[in-house]
Amino acid sequence: MRRTLLFLVAVMTTVPLFAQQSSARKPNVIIIMADDLDSRQLSCYGGKNIRTTHIDALASEGLKFNQIYTSEAMCVPTRASLFTGLYPVRHGSFQNHKPVYDTLKSVGHYLADLGYRVGLTGKDHVTKPKTVFPFEIIQGFEPNCVAPTDDYTLDGVKKFITRNDKPYCLFVMSINPHAPWTVGDTTEFDPDKLVLPENWVDTEVTRRQFVKYLAEVRRLDNQVGDIAKLLKETSQDKNTIVVFLGEQGAQFPGAKWNLWDAGQKSSMLIKWPGNVKPGTQTDALIQYEDITPTLINVADGQPIAGLDGKSFLPVLLGRSQTARQYAYGIHNNIPEGSPYPIRSIRDTRYKLIVNLTPDQDYYNRFMMNEKQKDRNSVWFSWTTQAATNSNAKRITERFVKRPAIEFYDTQTDPWEFNNLATDPAYQERIKLYQQKLQAWMKQQGDQGAALDITYAQKP
Template identity: 25%
Template structure:
C-alpha cells in the first residue's frame, strides 16, 4: 500500500477546527485536553496549560531507549479525563499526557483483542497470518507462529532484554507462548479474559503462568486481585538491573475488561467462580453484572496502577531514557464512555477502533503536546523497531509506517491509507475521509474532520471519492488471507 498524498488544505482544515476549539478552551481558562480530543464534547481539563500542536524537539540522545509499552483492555477512547470523560478521574495518565504527546486520531489495529495484538507484535495486518483471522482467539486452534518475527524477537536480536507481563491472547501452549516468540520472560495469562481473583479463564481453567514454554509447566499460584499482581511484577521489572541492556516491557493489563470485578469485590468474584465451577458457559462474560460506577472504579484503578509503575521507573533513574507508550487494544465495551464516537468494541466505526494513545520520552520529546495525525497500531511496531535499532525481516514486510521521522525530526507524514478488515465490516481512512461498510452491506463515506460521529453519509455527494477509497480497500484486501469457512 503506497503512501497517498492528500491536499494540504484538507490537512489544515482539520487542524483549524480542533485548534479553534482548543483556543476557545484556553480563553475560558480550561486546558485543551478535552477540547482537542473531542470537538464540543464535555470533559474536564487534564492539563495545567493548553496543549501545543506537536512539534519535534531539536534534541538528540546517544542512548537507545527502554520501551515500556502499556495496554489497557477494552478501554474506550474517552474513558480518560484527558480525553473528555466527565466522570472518570485519571490523574496519572493525564500527567503522562502532560509530560508527553497525546494523540487524538490514534487507532487500534483491529476491533477486538487478539487481532490488534497480532498487528502490534508483527507490525502487519492481522489478516496476514492465520492466527490473526480469529476475532478474537477463543480456543486452542490458532496462535502466533513462533517462526514469525515479532517486535520482541527483532529487538532482542538488536540487544534488548524483553519481557511480557499480563495478557498474551495470541495462542495457547504447547504451540504458542510469548517465550516462543521473542520475549525472554513471561508472567501472565494466555487467554482473552480471566476472573480477577481466582484466575479462572473462559474454559474454567486456571490461567496464570510464569515463563511457560511447554504444556504442563507449573502454574503460578496467586489469588490476589490480578491488577495488583501485574503492577507489582512490572514495578519489579523496571527497577531491575538488566546488565546494561536496554529493555522492552509489554505490560498488558486486563483492566477494564469484563468481568466487572473491582479490587475488593470478593463476594461478586465468589459468585462468578461458583457459576464457572458449576459448568455455566459464559459466566465470565458477566452479562448480568457491572455498572457505570463499577467500570469507573476499574478504570481509576488502572490509572493508579500505571502510576505505581511509573513511580518505580522514576525511582530507578531510568525515566528520562525510557519511552513510555499507553493505549487500549480496541474501543470500549458496555460501560465505556466514547462520546462523540459511534460504535464500540468489535465494530469498525470510530468507537470500535479509535483509542486513547499517549507517548512520553523525556530525552527526545517535549511535553504538553497534542498530535492529530491519523496513526494506528502497526505504525508503532515500525516506529519502535527503528528507534531501537532493529531491522525488520524482509520476508515479512511491515504494513505500518515508522513515525520516528515525524516524532524525532519533524518530518511531515505523507497522507496514507489506514486499513481495517473484520468479518462483515470494512474500513479505510485516508486523510480526513473514511470509507466504511458495516453489516448492512452499504458503502458509506464520512468526513471525520467535521463528523467524528459518522452520522452524515457523504457517499451520494462524493461518488468518485467513494469509489476510489473502496478500490483502495479492495486492493489491500486481495493480499490478505481469506477467512476460513
C-alpha cells in the same frame, strides 16, 4: 581551532537528535496497554466522567496521538498486529483467538537482535507459540482478562528493569477495563450524572454497568501511576520511553467487534524525556502495525522488509506532521457471532465501511445472546426501550441491519450517524476509497467474506 569548533557545532545542530544519541545507551521502553478501553473516556482525550490523573500526566509530559486506530477491534488481532507489525490477514489472527502463523517473527526477535531484553507481564493472550513471541514472562500482573480480580505486584517488574545495564522493552498488559467489571470502587461515580456516549441508549441498566466500567478505568489509571512511580524510584525515568496504549473500544454495543470509530479508534501517549516535546499532540494517522517498526527505528535498527507497518519516529521527534495516508480495518465475526465480515478504509477525516454481507443481520454472542439475558442486560435494555422510543429504535436497528456501504465525515459526524453513501457530493471520493480498499485487500491476500468461516483448531 575556532573553525573546527564551529564545524562541530554545525554538525551537532544538523544531525538528528536520535543519531546524536546512537553512541549512548539505547533507551528503555515500557509499553502499558489497556484492555477494551473507551479512549474517549480519558480526560486528556476530552472525557467528562473520570479524571484520569496518571494517564493525563503522560499526555502533559509527552505526545498525544489523536488519530491512532486498531485494524481489527478485538483483543487478539490487535495485539498480534502490535507485536508483528503485520495486518491480521498476514499474521493469521484475523478472527479473535485464532492463532498467528507459526513461521513469523515479532518484536521479541527484532529488539533482541538489537541488544534488548524483551519482557511481558499481565494479559498473555498473544504469547504463543514461543517461537513467534519469545517474551520473558514477568510475574506480577493478572494474565487472565476475565479474572474476577486484578491483583498485581511490581516486584517482578522492578527486578526486570533493574537487573543489569542491558536496555529493555517491557509490555505491561493490564486487564482493565475488560468485562466482567468486577473490581474497583464504584462509589466514586453517580450513575445519574454520567455523560453517556451518543451512540448509546440511556437506560438504568446501561448507567449501572457504566459505573462498573469506569471503576476499572480508575484501576487502570492507578496502575499507570504505580509504574511511573516505580520508574522514578529506581532512577529509570530519564532514559525510559513510556508508551500508553488504549487498545480497542469497550464491550458495549457499537464499539468492540465493529469498525465504527467507537471500536477502532484508540489512544496513544508517548513520553520520552529529552526527545519528545512535552504537552504536544499530533493528528498524524497511525495504526498498531506501525508501533514495532517504530521501536526498531528507536533502537537504531534497520527497517524489516515485508512489514505492513512503518516507523513514525519523525512524528515522534516533531520533524513531521504526517505518517501514513490511509488506515485500514477488517472484521471477521466468527467465533464471536454469526458470519459478518466488514472492511474499512479512512484518512484523518473521511471513512468508508463496506459490509460484505449486508443481507444478513449482525449478531454478537457476548452482547445479544437471548439465552444469557442476565449477562447481556445492556443490549436487551436497549431493545426494550426501542419499542417505545424512536432514538433507541434508530440506534438498535442501525446495529443489527447495516447497508452495503457506509461513508462518514468523522470530523463533523464523530459518532458516524449520518451515512453519506448516497450523497452525490461524495461519489468520487467513495469510488476512490473503494479502489484503494480493494487494492489493499488484494495485496493482503484478503478473500473478503470467504475468510469469515470456522477454521479447524490445531491439536
